[in-house]
Structure formats: C-alpha cells, structure tokens
Amino acid sequence: MNPVPAALGLSPTEITGVLEAASLAPSLHNSQPWRFRVLPEQIELHADLDRRLPATDPEQRELRLSCGAALLNLRLALQGHGVRPLVTLLPDGYRPGTDGSGALAVVRYGGHARQTPELARLAQAVRTRRTNRRPFIDAPVPASHRSQLLRAAESERGWLYALSGRDQHAAVRGLVARAHREQMADPDFRSELAAWTGREGAHRDGVPVSAGGPQPEPQDEWVLRDFTAGRGHVRTAGKDFESEPLLVVLCSFHEGPLAELQAGLALQQVLLTATTAGLSASFLSQPIEVPHIRAELRRALKTTLEPQAILRIGFGSPIATTPRRPVTDLLMPRTARTFS
C-alpha cells in the first residue's frame, strides 16, 4: 500500500509525484531541508530543522530559500493535475529560529484550472534543471533571454540585478574571494562543507563528486568552493569561467522569513525559466552568507534591496544529477492542525 495519502482530490500516486517534483528543488549543499504534512484538504510545507546547516546558514535564510524553491515545484506539479493551488505563506504558528513547528506554507485546493503551455514547460524543466558548476561556452546570453529572466523574478515579487561593466564585476569578484577566505578560516564551516560535499557511493543527499564541477585552482579569477573534496576533474584549459559570465543577483524587496520564502519562489522561477531557454546556472553564495560582506555587496550594487542569491548564467554542457531522498522520508505525521 502507498504510505502517501490522497489529498486535494488527487490519488496517493499523484501526490507522490507532486512531492517528488517538490523535492527536485535546489537546496544548500543538497540538504533538502523540507518536510510535508499531507492531509485530505491541505498540504503543509515545513522546514526540516535536522537538516539545517548552522555554520553556513545560521539564520536559516538559505533553508527558507530552498523551501520556497520546493514550493514553486509543488505548485507547478499541482497545476499539472489541473489543481489551482491556493497558497498561504507563513500561516499562524510559524516561529522562525525556534522549534520550527509551524508550517512555512499551506497549500489548499483553489478550484480546477487547465495547465497553460507556459506552466507545462516550467513543470518539465523541474526534472532537467541542475546546478552546473562547469565553465559555460563563450557565447553571450541574448538580451531577450535576459529580459525573460528578469520577468521571471518579477512574477514572484523578486528583482534580478545583472552586473554590468568591468568595475562592478571586479568589485563582486573581490567580495567573493574575501567571503570565501573568511568562511574557510572557520573550522565549523569547513567541516560542514566536508560533511555534505565531495560524496562518493550511494547517498540520498549532499553533493556527489560527479556533480561538484571542476576542482578550483590557485590561478582562477573567481574563487569557488570545492564541492569535490579535492577529487574533482582537473581542468586542462586552465580557465574557471567563460570569459564574460552573466552574473545576476536575485534580490527581495524586504527582509525576513516571508521575503526569503518569496525569494525562493523567485529563485526557482528564474532557474526554471533559464532551463526552458536552454540556459544553465550555478550559485556564488559566499558574499551573501557573510553579513558584513553582504552589506558591502549592497553598496557595490548601489541598491537598497536585499541580495538573496548570486547566480552565474550561460550556455552549459550536460552535467550529472544530484540524489534525492525518497518521498516516504519527507512525510510528517498526519495530526491535523488548523491555520486561519
């Protein structure tokens, strides 16, 4: 018997597929920090605080970004079944930073709606999107694609800021390098990175060597994290990135847990839109994770918005997948809760 219950008028098999799609979202170090309570009338999304990364993400900001990305996938999967999802973010009872017992979001049945071709393309991209840390080909991202990505962020209340000019690139490159150095000087950060990345063999989470990208080298212009525990392939071209990478900073208009969840929705909308346009993306999170460097980043961008994620976007080659936990591991007990 399928341990996944029926919900929102969908069968256990359909709900299993919906939760599988949600779990294909990106997450910090592939920690997959989400859980779902499935009830007949609603699906609740909760943070899985056993999967938080206290050294890298002490405020659980990136945990909420990851959960927001999973929520977008969940919405798209429901729409694929003709369900209009009625989403309430942070319903009553969520206490950030405490025991996390409240839901991050509740999704209810909002009526029947036919899936549009655009939503179908995004839903398909859920399965093909990957974080691609390899150098991309040296072809500029066309202006039409860039505006598509900007619109994608705006559609989920985000703002996408594209870096422009040598000075701005150099300033952000410097911030990445400094943040990286500060983080790597912290033994807790290093052991967290080592515990979750560079994995070999059968795992259900974390970053495998095969998806870790190339091994960073001292002459690299952009300082990247080594996700391969020193076991990544050594580059022959000696080049870290394409010569003119498109770097964008996803920003929210506010700060706090609600803004972070919304930023996660916007992040995933941008990543899936990029995938449908044949583009790949990778992250450069270091300057956002170190609070005082994040403040400098805001100054370098001359913005009052809140930077939430830095992405490198371009035309990449195929890359290995990362593993996911089975849906049965993501289920919470079915004790009913009511949210106003």
Ligand SMILES: Cc1cc2nc3c(=O)[nH]c(=O)nc-3n(C[C@H](O)[C@H](O)[C@H](O)COP(=O)(O)O)c2cc1C
């Ligand atoms: C909030 C957030 C921050 C991330 N930061 C980085 C990063 O700094 N460097 C990196 O290479 N990948 C980063 N990632 C990508 C994750 O490692 C990746 O999503 C995870 O390993 C799952 O792989 P997938 O995206 O290919 O499904 C980040 C992802 C999220 C959601």
